[in-house]
Amino acid sequence: MSALSPEFSLIDRYFTRPARSATLGVGDDSALLRPTPGMELAVTSDLLVSGTHFLPDTHPERLGWKTLAVNLSDLAAMGAKPRWVTLALSLPAVDEVWLAAFAQGFFACADAFGVELVGGDTTRGALTLCVTALGEVPRGEALRRDGARAGDDVWISGTVGLAALGLRHLLGHPGLPASLAQRCVAHLECPQPRVELGLALRGIATAALDISDGLLADLGHLARRSGLAARLERDSLPVLSAEVAGDLAEAALNAFLSGGDDYELCFSAPAERRADVAQIAAHLDLPLWRIGAMQTGVPGSVAVTTREGLPLPLPTQAGYDHFCACA
Amino acid sequence: MSALSPEFSLIDRYFTRPARSATLGVGDDSALLRPTPGMELAVTSDLLVSGTHFLPDTHPERLGWKTLAVNLSDLAAMGAKPRWVTLALSLPAVDEVWLAAFAQGFFACADAFGVELVGGDTTRGALTLCVTALGEVPRGEALRRDGARAGDDVWISGTVGLAALGLRHLLGHPGLPASLAQRCVAHLECPQPRVELGLALRGIATAALDISDGLLADLGHLARRSGLAARLERDSLPVLSAEVAGDLAEAALNAFLSGGDDYELCFSAPAERRADVAQIAAHLDLPLWRIGAMQTGVPGSVAVTTREGLPLPLPTQAGYDHFCACA
Numbered sequence: 311m312s313a314l315s316p317e318f319s320l321i322d323r324y325f326t327r328p329a330r331s332a333t334l335g336v337g338d339d340s341a342l343l344r345p346t347p348g349m350e351l352a353v354t355s356d357l358l359v360s361g362t363h364f365l366p367d368t369h370p371e372r373l374g375w376k377t378l379a380v381n382l383s384d385l386a387a388m389g390a391k392p393r394w395v396t397l398a399l400s401l402p403a404v405d406e407v408w409l410a411a412f413a414q415g416f417f418a419c420a421d422a423f424g425v426e427l428v429g430g431d432t433t434r435g436a437l438t439l440c441v442t443a444l445g446e447v448p449r450g451e452a453l454r455r456d457g458a459r460a461g462d463d464v465w466i467s468g469t470v471g472l473a474a475l476g477l478r479h480l481l482g483h484p485g486l487p488a489s490l491a492q493r494c495v496a497h498l499e500c501p502q503p504r505v506e507l508g509l510a511l512r513g514i515a516t517a518a519l520d521i522s523d524g525l526l527a528d529l530g531h532l533a534r535r536s537g538l539a540a541r542l543e544r545d546s547l548p549v550l551s552a553e554v555a556g557d558l559a560e561a562a563l564n565a566f567l568s569g570g571d572d573y574e575l576c577f578s579a580p581a582e583r584r585a586d587v588a589q590i591a592a593h594l595d596l597p598l599w600r601i602g603a604m605q606t607g608v609p610g611s612v613a614v615t616t617r618e619g620l621p622l623p624l625p626t627q628a629g630y631d632h633f634c635a636c637a
Numbered sequence: 638m639s640a641l642s643p644e645f646s647l648i649d650r651y652f653t654r655p656a657r658s659a660t661l662g663v664g665d666d667s668a669l670l671r672p673t674p675g676m677e678l679a680v681t682s683d684l685l686v687s688g689t690h691f692l693p694d695t696h697p698e699r700l701g702w703k704t705l706a707v708n709l710s711d712l713a714a715m716g717a718k719p720r721w722v723t724l725a726l727s728l729p730a731v732d733e734v735w736l737a738a739f740a741q742g743f744f745a746c747a748d749a750f751g752v753e754l755v756g757g758d759t760t761r762g763a764l765t766l767c768v769t770a771l772g773e774v775p776r777g778e779a780l781r782r783d784g785a786r787a788g789d790d791v792w793i794s795g796t797v798g799l800a801a802l803g804l805r806h807l808l809g810h811p812g813l814p815a816s817l818a819q820r821c822v823a824h825l826e827c828p829q830p831r832v833e834l835g836l837a838l839r840g841i842a843t844a845a846l847d848i849s850d851g852l853l854a855d856l857g858h859l860a861r862r863s864g865l866a867a868r869l870e871r872d873s874l875p876v877l878s879a880e881v882a883g884d885l886a887e888a889a890l891n892a893f894l895s896g897g898d899d900y901e902l903c904f905s906a907p908a909e910r911r912a913d914v915a916q917i918a919a920h921l922d923l924p925l926w927r928i929g930a931m932q933t934g935v936p937g938s939v940a941v942t943t944r945e946g947l948p949l950p951l952p953t954q955a956g957y958d959h960f961c962a963c964a
Binding site for chain 1: 661664665666667668669670671672674676677678679680681682683684686687688689690711712714715717721723724725726727755756757758760761762763765767769770771772774776779781782783845846847862
């Protein structure tokens with residue numbers, strides 16, 4: 311099915327490139343792909359809606375990048391190598407400048423991660439973007455959410471919480487130093503899917519996911535699927551605090567624990583693999599933080615404690631709500 | 638990425654069933670599938686937008702069926718066996734009665750064609766539905782659009798044009814006898830993807846696609862991709878005419894030539910395979926009509942002629958515009 315409006319069929323121009331690894335790409339009833347023998351196929355679909363997942367005035371080049379990046383992040387969290395994607399989008403009207411910029415950002419991300427756009431659909435409607443990403447992972451080696459064991463370390467990558475601070479800044483809340491604000495907004499609008507990290511963690515991590523809804527909420531998902539609880543040590547949390555103070559320090563802690571849209575990975579690994587994790591961090595030049603441990607307890611519960619194990623109160627906002635973030 | 642609103646996470650309940658053929662289904666960062674060795678993977682994504690692709694008051698059970706059916710139709714047109722689908726949807730608000738009915742229609746179609754829902758995403762937004770369907774076809778046997786040869790017969794399945802007449806009826810145009818109106822609306826709202834036909838045509842059809850934009854437009858696509866022209870014989874066209882008269886007869890011809898949303902197959906096959914095509918029709922109890930031939934000429938052009946080869950004028954509306962149909 312495709313849209314026949316001559317105006318809209320113009321759109322295809324922006325998204326059609328010759329097939330590379332695909333036997334057949336854009337332009338037939340479906341794409342034809344040749345999966346690699348011995349691999350499992352990882353498949354994920356995300357829908358991004360203007361005003362819910364991104365601010366309506368987001369620069370289209372950054373939006374193009376992010377639209378693909380958030381899907382590649384799901385593959386990264388499985389330890390899968392991204393291969394192919396489809397893109398379906400609806401737009402209220404054709405705006406060639408907007409489309410050219412969106413396509414540029416989308417393909418910049420595709421090229422950065424070796425992904426081929428193999429099909430899609432364009433139609434009229436509220437600005438909505440749906441990407442389906444396909445990746446490959448050797449059979450039985452995927453990083454699922456349900457493999458964590460009691461006693462495993464809990465790790466996160468990168469700097470968690472920047473995206474939520476960036477959104478706060480864009481919504482007009484003052485206080486961020488200019489250079490930090492820029493970094494936070496870039497993190498929000500151009501997230502880096504941790505594809506290399508996901509590949510490196512095969513055989514080391516026992517469970518993994520990406521942080522899209524906020525650390526507490528996402529770690530809760532991992533814990534629940536693994537039938538365990540998780541405990542974070544307050545002193546081990548890499549919260550921005552040297553750079554900010556006062557109200558902003560509290561916002562930074564909230565952003566760290568409950569902010570969304572970071573697309574860093576959170577994973578569990580046995581304590582005896584700490585040296586392997588450190589080697590990965592050095593090899594990828596990417597900070598990896600050990601922030602707590604998995605333990606028996608109410609499945610899905612996450613506590614933050616002092617080094618001595620005393621519980622600390624948690625912020626009331628338990629997760630990032632995509633429906634409110636851009637309202 | 639998923640939406641965390643407690644209200645919306647309810648939605649997942651309607652779409653979560655235990656994984657069958659998938660190693661891992663709904664609930665992780667991605668699904669994990671095991672492609673069959675030796676098969677190519679056919680992948681297609683479609684976006685359905687309320688008010689563009691369907692009337693806003695369409696019964697949700699029928700909409701659930703159609704949302705999946707139009708994607709399976711793309712796989713059918715490739716000769717691929719449908720295996721797995723993802724569903725991403727945005728909704729303005731949670732309506733449990735609506736969701737339960739939508740899921741019932743969606744799964745009725747999934748069960749009818751042996752397809753497994755393996756992942757998805759739900760979020761707030763204008764009613765928009767994005768399905769990605771994955772199917773399998775033996776290497777090199779897919780029914781592409783670009784394989785037609787000069788002299789091949791042109792065939793269509795079923796009764797083309799019913800869907801457009803059904804839409805006309807729903808939009809308040811009078812004239813259809815009640816029983817025919819009911820049949821046309823059912824054809825519009827509950828299309829039957831011709832999966833069995835697509836499988837049977839492997840090795841027989843030289844090119845194929847499904848009729849979603851209207852026969853002239855879609856046959857034009859097939860012809861253009863094959864570097865050929867197509868000619869239809871007016872007397873061979875199975876247009877509803879015994880049942881309708883006057884203005885409606887003209888509407889029926891327009892619906893046949895330019896109506897969309899039929900999801901019948903249009904395919905080319907060598908003249909020496911006519912007996913094979915007839916056997917398929919008998920075996921599937923599905924009418925297959927030989928309506929013309931592929932020939933050299935301006936690539937993508939489609940003419941309608943008398944039996945003697947004289948050209949007939951074509952309706953000015955060259956294709957079905959999803960953007961206007963439901964306005």
